Amino acid sequence: MDLRNALRICVIPDRKAGAPLTLEEQADRALQGGATMIQLRCKEMNGRELYETAIRIIPACRKRGAFFIVNDRLDVALAAAADGVHLGREDLPVEAARRRVPKGFIVGATAHSAEEGTAAEAAGADYVGIGAAFPSGAKKNTGVIGVEGVRKVVSVLSIPAVAIGGIGEGNVSQVMAAGVDGVAVISSVVSCIDIAGAVRRLSANMGR
Amino acid sequence: MDLRNALRICVIPDRKAGAPLTLEEQADRALQGGATMIQLRCKEMNGRELYETAIRIIPACRKRGAFFIVNDRLDVALAAAADGVHLGREDLPVEAARRRVPKGFIVGATAHSAEEGTAAEAAGADYVGIGAAFPSGAKKNTGVIGVEGVRKVVSVLSIPAVAIGGIGEGNVSQVMAAGVDGVAVISSVVSCIDIAGAVRRLSANMGR
Numbered sequence: 001m002d003l004r005n006a007l008r009i010c011v012i013p014d015r016k017a018g019a020p021l022t023l024e025e026q027a028d029r030a031l032q033g034g035a036t037m038i039q040l041r042c043k044e045m046n047g048r049e050l051y052e053t054a055i056r057i058i059p060a061c062r063k064r065g066a067f068f069i070v071n072d073r074l075d076v077a078l079a080a081a082a083d084g085v086h087l088g089r090e091d092l093p094v095e096a097a098r099r100r101v102p103k104g105f106i107v108g109a110t111a112h113s114a115e116e117g118t119a120a121e122a123a124g125a126d127y128v129g130i131g132a133a134f135p136s137g138a139k140k141n142t143g144v145i146g147v148e149g150v151r152k153v154v155s156v157l158s159i160p161a162v163a164i165g166g167i168g169e170g171n172v173s174q175v176m177a178a179g180v181d182g183v184a185v186i187s188s189v190v191s192c193i194d195i196a197g198a199v200r201r202l203s204a205n206m207g208r
Numbered sequence: 209m210d211l212r213n214a215l216r217i218c219v220i221p222d223r224k225a226g227a228p229l230t231l232e233e234q235a236d237r238a239l240q241g242g243a244t245m246i247q248l249r250c251k252e253m254n255g256r257e258l259y260e261t262a263i264r265i266i267p268a269c270r271k272r273g274a275f276f277i278v279n280d281r282l283d284v285a286l287a288a289a290a291d292g293v294h295l296g297r298e299d300l301p302v303e304a305a306r307r308r309v310p311k312g313f314i315v316g317a318t319a320h321s322a323e324e325g326t327a328a329e330a331a332g333a334d335y336v337g338i339g340a341a342f343p344s345g346a347k348k349n350t351g352v353i354g355v356e357g358v359r360k361v362v363s364v365l366s367i368p369a370v371a372i373g374g375i376g377e378g379n380v381s382q383v384m385a386a387g388v389d390g391v392a393v394i395s396s397v398v399s400c401i402d403i404a405g406a407v408r409r410l411s412a413n414m415g416r
Contacts, residue, residue, distance in 0.1 A: 048300065
């Protein structure tokens with residue numbers, strides 16, 4: 001799978017939203033439903049816990065041909081042999097990370113505006129996560145830029161992009177129409193009793 | 209400077225103990241007093257803040273010929289081109305880190321017992337931090353193993369070692385006599401109004 005295809009449905013397991021399932025269990029079910037990428041993000045875990053969680057999730061991703069990305073912790077991503085890292089504005093700068101990773105290792109960045117999108121691409125990002133598309137409970141204090149905001153960021157990029165923030169089966173077609181290659185989802189998927197089914201419904205509603 | 213010499217006086221700046229000075233200011237003063245290594249450790253900082261702090265401290269270390277090590281965050285250490293990383297038991301496993309770092313990059317580990325010391329060396333650590341030598345306010349829930357405990361760990365190692373935990377000018381000669389190559393200090397140095405002087409007094413009292 002190439003990166004653009006792998007970005008179609010990125011599921012981010014979440015301890016709270018997905019409780020009582022573990023992050024691994026959430027990832028497994030999402031992959032069964034057709035998730036093309038799993039992103040490991042858990043600010044409460046220390047490096048050791050993240051590493052051990054990563055090496056437990058990776059085999060399921062490999063088996064399904066899905067990508068595995070670690071949020072923030074490039075060291076965990078490298079040590080666990082993940083496919084890449086996703087860096088937000090509180091994480092390492094993209095250019096500093098880029099200099100230290102092997103060829104082919106994916107570096108994703110977050111953009112909340114066209115300016116940030118342009119900067120991320122110039123810094124060497126392989127893809128951009130654009131958001132927040134819609135309001136969501138997962139992240140506070142993050143500006144909601146709406147579908148039009150997503151479209152504006154996509155318009156300045158030549159690298160692939162995913163939309164993130166409040167995306168579910170009811171609104172996924174709107175953001176896909178804005179030109180992104182896929183979506184990153186948390187609560188709308190991992191809080192469902194049937195995570196695999198939620199991924200399937202999301203996919204069915206993407207419109208392409 | 210080789211690693212063994214660089215481990216003589218490792219100062220770990222601390223936001224609380226060293227307030228109101230910044231970590232950089234504390235490091236500067238410690239280096240003026242003759243610190244041979246600075247370790248950046250701040251669990252409250254995100255990756256971006258750690259990286260930016262690291263690249264501000266490194267030039268002062270280089271100027272003085274001191275080593276610069278990052279605690280826990282191997283990614284920050286690599287991105288900032290630090291001399292190495294120090295890994296505790298909540299951080300990445302030493303062997304996983306070892307596989308991903310360039311030749312010559314220092315990987316330090318923590319040991320609280322001879323068993324952990326042996327394991328750290330077998331896993332590929334370049335040096336071991338042994339502690340806690342004495343009770344200290346800096347870390348809770350960490351067992352105090354005393355000078356005899358430090359001596360036991362040193363006795364099983366062929367790699368260099370530093371003692372850590374509650375060490376100051378009054379007791380530094382005791383731990384040095386246990387066979388370590390140096391000491392890592394926090395409060396006893398950075399909480400002093402004259403940090404450089406505190407490092408000098410520590411050095412003068414080491415006994416060798």
